Amino acid sequence: MEKESYLIKQVSLFSENKPGRLATMAKAFLDEGINIKAFSIAEADGFGVIRVLVDKTREAYDKLAELGFNVAYTDVIAVIMRDEPGGLYEIAQTLANASINIEYSYAYSGKDKAVLILRVDHVEEAIEHILNAGFNLVRQQEFL
DSSP: GGGGGOOOOEEEEEEOOOTTTTHHHHHHHHHOOOOOEEEEEEEETEEEEEEEEEEEEHHHHHHHTTTOOOOEEEEEEEEEEOOSSSSSHHHHHHHHHTTTOOOEEEEOOSSSSSEEOOOEHHHHHHHHHHHHTEEEEEEEEGGG
């Protein structure tokens, strides 16, 4: 099992929580032809954390750094879940049974599938348990 093929590079940026910061990021992605596949915004004490999955990870990182954003990569996994009541529970319970902590998550749902993006404390173990429980993971190449 090639666990590393399931590791997805998420671009995280930290910024003051003020008008125009999201627009600046979005405009930079537009200018560079970078497609956002999923994103999340969280706020704490006047600062925001924007987490994005994009088709051109390196270009996104470089452009945001060039614009002065504090940028980092984070490894996440993307689990395909049932898009109906109980879908989230099945995945959360699988990880809980394996004593794997979910540090944060966000999700998206489209015509074809619902996907749960997870940052966990033991990513390789999480991949193994999720696959052994019969779930499917999205491979990094599917975001490119």
